[in-house]
Amino acid sequence: MTQVLSTMSDEIKEIATIEGVSEEFIRNGIASGTIVIPKNKKHKIEKPCAIGEGLLKKINANIGASTSISSLEFELKKLHSAQDAGADTIMDLSVGENLDNIRRSLISECKVPFGTVPIYQIASSVKNIGDISLSLILEIIEKQAQDGVDFMTVHCGIKEEFIKDIEKRTMPVVSRGGSIIYRWMRKNKKENPFYENFDEIIKIAKKYGIILSLGDALRPGCLADSTDCAQIKELITLGELRDVTHSYGVQVIIEGPGHLPLNHITANVRLAKKITRNAPLYLLGPVVCDIAPGYDHITSAIGASLAAWAGADFICYVTPSEHLSLPTPEEIKEGVISARIAGISADIALGKENIILKNKKMAEARNALDWKTQEILSIDPEKLKKYCLKNKDSCTMCGDFCVFKVEKI
Amino acid sequence: MTQVLSTMSDEIKEIATIEGVSEEFIRNGIASGTIVIPKNKKHKIEKPCAIGEGLLKKINANIGASTSISSLEFELKKLHSAQDAGADTIMDLSVGENLDNIRRSLISECKVPFGTVPIYQIASSVKNIGDISLSLILEIIEKQAQDGVDFMTVHCGIKEEFIKDIEKRTMPVVSRGGSIIYRWMRKNKKENPFYENFDEIIKIAKKYGIILSLGDALRPGCLADSTDCAQIKELITLGELRDVTHSYGVQVIIEGPGHLPLNHITANVRLAKKITRNAPLYLLGPVVCDIAPGYDHITSAIGASLAAWAGADFICYVTPSEHLSLPTPEEIKEGVISARIAGISADIALGKENIILKNKKMAEARNALDWKTQEILSIDPEKLKKYCLKNKDSCTMCGDFCVFKVEKI
Numbered sequence: 001m002t003q004v005l006s007t008m009s010d011e012i013k014e015i016a017t018i019e020g021v022s023e024e025f026i027r028n029g030i031a032s033g034t035i036v037i038p039k040n041k042k043h044k045i046e047k048p049c050a051i052g053e054g055l056l057k058k059i060n061a062n063i064g065a066s067t068s069i070s071s072l073e074f075e076l077k078k079l080h081s082a083q084d085a086g087a088d089t090i091m092d093l094s095v096g097e098n099l100d101n102i103r104r105s106l107i108s109e110c111k112v113p114f115g116t117v118p119i120y121q122i123a124s125s126v127k128n129i130g131d132i133s134l135s136l137i138l139e140i141i142e143k144q145a146q147d148g149v150d151f152m153t154v155h156c157g158i159k160e161e162f163i164k165d166i167e168k169r170t171m172p173v174v175s176r177g178g179s180i181i182y183r184w185m186r187k188n189k190k191e192n193p194f195y196e197n198f199d200e201i202i203k204i205a206k207k208y209g210i211i212l213s214l215g216d217a218l219r220p221g222c223l224a225d226s227t228d229c230a231q232i233k234e235l236i237t238l239g240e241l242r243d244v245t246h247s248y249g250v251q252v253i254i255e256g257p258g259h260l261p262l263n264h265i266t267a268n269v270r271l272a273k274k275i276t277r278n279a280p281l282y283l284l285g286p287v288v289c290d291i292a293p294g295y296d297h298i299t300s301a302i303g304a305s306l307a308a309w310a311g312a313d314f315i316c317y318v319t320p321s322e323h324l325s326l327p328t329p330e331e332i333k334e335g336v337i338s339a340r341i342a343g344i345s346a347d348i349a350l351g352k353e354n355i356i357l358k359n360k361k362m363a364e365a366r367n368a369l370d371w372k373t374q375e376i377l378s379i380d381p382e383k384l385k386k387y388c389l390k391n392k393d394s395c396t397m398c399g400d401f402c403v404f405k406v407e408k409i
Numbered sequence: 410m411t412q413v414l415s416t417m418s419d420e421i422k423e424i425a426t427i428e429g430v431s432e433e434f435i436r437n438g439i440a441s442g443t444i445v446i447p448k449n450k451k452h453k454i455e456k457p458c459a460i461g462e463g464l465l466k467k468i469n470a471n472i473g474a475s476t477s478i479s480s481l482e483f484e485l486k487k488l489h490s491a492q493d494a495g496a497d498t499i500m501d502l503s504v505g506e507n508l509d510n511i512r513r514s515l516i517s518e519c520k521v522p523f524g525t526v527p528i529y530q531i532a533s534s535v536k537n538i539g540d541i542s543l544s545l546i547l548e549i550i551e552k553q554a555q556d557g558v559d560f561m562t563v564h565c566g567i568k569e570e571f572i573k574d575i576e577k578r579t580m581p582v583v584s585r586g587g588s589i590i591y592r593w594m595r596k597n598k599k600e601n602p603f604y605e606n607f608d609e610i611i612k613i614a615k616k617y618g619i620i621l622s623l624g625d626a627l628r629p630g631c632l633a634d635s636t637d638c639a640q641i642k643e644l645i646t647l648g649e650l651r652d653v654t655h656s657y658g659v660q661v662i663i664e665g666p667g668h669l670p671l672n673h674i675t676a677n678v679r680l681a682k683k684i685t686r687n688a689p690l691y692l693l694g695p696v697v698c699d700i701a702p703g704y705d706h707i708t709s710a711i712g713a714s715l716a717a718w719a720g721a722d723f724i725c726y727v728t729p730s731e732h733l734s735l736p737t738p739e740e741i742k743e744g745v746i747s748a749r750i751a752g753i754s755a756d757i758a759l760g761k762e763n764i765i766l767k768n769k770k771m772a773e774a775r776n777a778l779d780w781k782t783q784e785i786l787s788i789d790p791e792k793l794k795k796y797c798l799k800n801k802d803s804c805t806m807c808g809d810f811c812v813f814k815v816e817k818i
Contacts, residue, residue: 061614062690066805066807066808066810067809093667095807095810096808113672120810123810132805135626140762144449154771169529170772170776172776174809176807179815180810180815183815183816204540219515220522221772221775222771222775223765224768224772261754262715262757288714288757289754289768289787290772291753291787292746292750292788292789292790292795293783293787293792294792295746295747295788295789295794297752298707298747300706300709301711304709305671305697306671309671311513320796323775324793324796324806325796325797325805325806326806327806329419337701341698341708342711342712344698344701345711346671348670348671348697348698349697353471353808356633358632358700359632359663359699359700360632362579363579363630363632363633363699364579365525366699366732367579367630378703378705384703384733387734388733395732395733396475396734397731397732397735397736398475398503398504398585399478399504399586400504401532401585403582403587405590406585406588406589406592
């Protein structure tokens with residue numbers, strides 16, 4: 001990682017101050033692969049962040065067009081909504097048309113690290129998924145790297161030998177990238193090209209200094225498939241590929257674990273951390289209940305808080321429209337705040353002093369009926385103002401029987 | 410509990426079927442105090458429920474007027490919103506004027522067990538809190554019992570000897586009922602009348618067959634006060650009073666534990682269960698993060714899911730307007746659904762087969778793109794319809810790249 005560390009001095013200094021850790025702690029984490037800093041030389045990042053062990057939890061917001069709804073203007077609104085709500089990173093998951101233009105415009109406006117899932121553009125470039133070629137895969141990965149993408153998800157862990165495990169599932173493959181690759185593999189009766197040509201992909205990542213996020217194509221899409229053989233076999237493969245990536249001096253993240261019941265979460269996080277030598281763990285979910293569409297920002301905030309407390313580092317937000325529709329800017333805000341609540345709750349449980357102090361100051365402001373300070377300390381000052389009915393003296397909930405006023409009655 | 414059991418045959422039979430347990434299991438639970446069935450002879454309950462060990466988690470919704478906003482019509486709307494969203498019980502926490510009328514109207518429309526906190530009407534009946542007399546306390550408790558209230562919160566565990574612990578806190582007393590009693594105790598320099606005259610209160614409860622819910626006046630109101638001496642001393646007192654109540658053959662619930670960081674939740678639940686001989690535990694929170702006003706339905710859903718999984722039985726909902734304003738009917742719905750998600754997540758983790766099966770059916774419907782079945786199985790069919798943009802074939806999130814459609818590309 002000497003090469004990575006040599007280009008990161010400024011970022012490491014800035015991040016060490018924000019995190020309240022030493023620069024050496026971050027350097028050692030990067031060297032051993034427990035911490036990453038996303039940074040493509042071609043992307044000017046105003047708010048850099050580090051992700052991994054011993055650091056504050058980070059939040060990613062997914063945006064991107066679909067074949068149903070595609071508008072650069074809408075995507076820019078979503079980008080700003082996510083940034084304003086406090087997302088630490090943003091991923092463009094666009095599929096469909098005009099993808100180069102959308103991505104380049106988003107990157108130029110994106111102040112935080114920016115990620116993509118290249119298989120989406122690859123699949124959008126062919127008529128039939130079965131026609132995807134290795135040269136197309138490498139060409140698009142390199143194009144996105146040249147555009148300044150800081151981290152990329154590659155679904156390199158799904159293998160032909162897992163197909164019989166996948167077929168036993170209630171929901172075979174629910175990862176969108178994974179489903180495309182699974183389709184390609186079965187159509188062509190060949191091994192996953194991202195697995196077979198992983199060295200070629202690493203070389204591009206190294207050239208541009210970008211992070212590979214090893215995608216979990218086989219994350220369970222429902223509680224019934226949680227912690228099954230398909231998921232765990234893929235995780236073991238990701239662990240092997242983590243070692244290969246690290247040996248090239250390329251930074252690497254592991255993605256997981258999808259829909260899990262509460263009682264599987266800690267075990268999954270511990271397992272993933274052990275198998276991947278404590279690589280930063282990027283949470284998809286965990287969604288703890290399948291029957292709450294419209295509320296999956298809550299089902300996943302429950303799962304993510306527990307997973308982050310158990311050691312996961314990076315929380316992919318889930319919006320209320322998950323499983324139902326492309327999110328609006330308002331839903332994106334709701335998703336980012338919900339994920340931040342999960343991260344903050346875990347940071348508190350893990351003893352992060354600055355966060356604990358901020359919560360204590362909030363309590364003092366509540367006790368003093370100091371609404372202005374509450375607003376400043378609040379995770380979403382706008383929401384506080386919306387609910388507070390401008391009654392400066394107490395809220396309308398208890399009126400005169402406010403516990404902080406009862407002393408006077 | 411022979412008397413209680415003799416009047417409950419019909420309810421026990423109905424509940425045993427719903428819960429998928431034997432009638433004997435429920436009878437044994439009531440006899441040993443680990444299960445309660447709220448039922449005042451004077452209230453016709455259409456949807457009875459049992460609360461406690463080995464049963465599905467139950468949800469309570471608090472409604473009620475404040476001195477700022479008081480309207481019977483508004484309260485009735487809130488009652489119906491809570492019932493429609495699936496609350497298992499409802500509590501009227503009204504303070505201010507016209508309380509008899511509001512309570513009686515609500516009880517007559519309430520199909521589920523109905524609870525109150527008599528100290529609110531007691532305090533609303535006097536000009537100065539210090540003037541509250543024992544006769545007024547007993548008179549109002551009896552009046553509410555006569556009206557058909559099924560369960561009542563009494564803050565009998567806060568004692569004079571805890572004052573020095575309370576004064577050390579960041580937020581001394583945040584329970585509204587608790588703050589009134591604390592004010593009375595300091596004003597009159599006397600012991601808590603609910604503690605001193607607890608036998609008198611039990612006698613009224615026994616006469617009407619109602620449940621006493623032992624309130625946690627000293628629940629922490631912020632993370633900084635979590636699991637402190639004031640809280641634990643009160644819990645120990647509640648454990649003693651639980652034994653007294655049970656010895657009279659009166660059903661009893663324990664309330665707790667307020668704002669707690671994630672890493673205190675399981676310990677708190679286990680402690681409360683041990684100290685109270687596994688009495689049903691009624692959750693207030695746990696709110697796992699203080700800085701998210703406007704999102705406390707989420708902070709408490711996180712805490713409640715973990716606490717319910719650890720053994721708590723009864724979840725008091727929290728609405729998005731908690732700490733800020735009296736909730737609207739829409740916010741009440743949001744609060745009930747969020748609390749139900751916490752309860753269901755815990756039920757799944759505890760192996761409740763019917764709930765697990767329902768989640769599996771949802772997964773099968775998702776996999777088949779069967780939107781109609783998803784709607785039926787969904788915790789909130791209206792919300793699903795709102796998000797789903799009527800695209801019968803797939804949602805707009807992934808469009809043609811829906812994982813359940815990729816097979817065709």
